Amino acid sequence: MPSETHVVTSTLRTLHRIHQQLQDLRDRLERGPRLVRAQETNIERLSHELAGLEAEAKSLRIATDKKQLQLDSGEAQVKRRQLQLQQAADNREYQALKEQIAADQMANSVLADEILEAMEKIDQMAARLTAARAAVEKAKQDAARLAKDFQEKEPLIRGDIDRLQQEMKQAETDLPGDFKLLYERLVRSRGEDALAAVTGDFCSGCNQQIPVNMINSLMLATPIQCKACGRLLYLPEDYSRR
Numbered sequence: 001m002p003s004e005t006h007v008v009t010s011t012l013r014t015l016h017r018i019h020q021q022l023q024d025l026r027d028r029l030e031r032g033p034r035l036v037r038a039q040e041t042n043i044e045r046l047s048h049e050l051a052g053l054e055a056e057a058k059s060l061r062i063a064t065d066k067k068q069l070q071l072d073s074g075e076a077q078v079k080r081r082q083l084q085l086q087q088a089a090d091n092r093e094y095q096a097l098k099e100q101i102a103a104d105q106m107a108n109s110v111l112a113d114e115i116l117e118a119m120e121k122i123d124q125m126a127a128r129l130t131a132a133r134a135a136v137e138k139a140k141q142d143a144a145r146l147a148k149d150f151q152e153k154e155p156l157i158r159g160d161i162d163r164l165q166q167e168m169k170q171a172e173t174d175l176p177g178d179f180k181l182l183y184e185r186l187v188r189s190r191g192e193d194a195l196a197a198v199t200g201d202f203c204s205g206c207n208q209q210i211p212v213n214m215i216n217s218l219m220l221a222t223p224i225q226c227k228a229c230g231r232l233l234y235l236p237e238d239y240s241r242r
Contacts, residue, residue, distance in 0.1 A: 007174055009221065012175075015171050015195065016234070018171065020192050022164050022192070023192040025164070029157055029158070029161075032153070033150065036146050039142055039143035043136065046132065046136045049132060053125065054129065061122060063118065064119065068115055070111055071112060074108040074111060078105055081097050082101060085097045085098065172184075178223055183195075186225075186230070190231070193231065195231055196231035198210055198218065198239065203229060205226065206228045206229035218235050219235065
């Protein structure tokens with residue numbers, strides 16, 4: 001391969017690698033804050049669910065306490081009627097009090113069952129609240145960890161971007177005029193997708209077959225675009241036809 005062809009091909013390989021690395025670094029810069037925001041949204045969701053559970057638990061406790069007061073009042077009422085039963089003036093009053101006591105005891109029994117059921121629900125709710133609070137705390141810790149991790153890595157990523165951009169500028173000076181104009185136009189419109197290697201007889205960008213005459217032109221350092229996807233083509237270092 002002639003020296004000029006070798007330089008152009010090697011430069012395109014280098015530039016494609018740099019563009020891919022830069023894109024990966026930029027993706028990492030965007031991904032960090034995006035992950036933190038997603039975790040913050042998750043914290044808001046979990047906190048909202050926790051607040052709902054806490055409100056539900058409070059309502060359940062208030063309702064249970066109210067029923068307990070009703071039961072206490074009902075049991076006190078039964079005791080009063082039992083005293084009145086002992087002092088009944090006649091059989092008619094006696095029977096009426098007995099019937100009322102039986103009705104009160106039935107009502108108290110129903111209340112006691114309802115209170116027992118409510119207490120079981122309160123115990124279950126307590127377990128749910130514990131799990132919900134743990135989930136919120138874990139989400140906060142994860143968000144803090146992600147934020148700290150990105151804060152530590154961001155300067156390093158930006159440093160790598162600056163270094164690669166300098167390498168790219170230096171590599172671009174090795175492109176001859178016809179290549180450079182086409183390359184710059186494609187990079188402006190397509191970024192890292194501006195270039196693609198030829199693998200066998202196919203464009204690695206879109207997997208379309210490249211005609212033999214175009215591959216021959218590439219070997220002569222002629223600027224060639226894939227007719228299917230428009231990428232600027234180059235031959236990889238280990239290129240061989242299949």
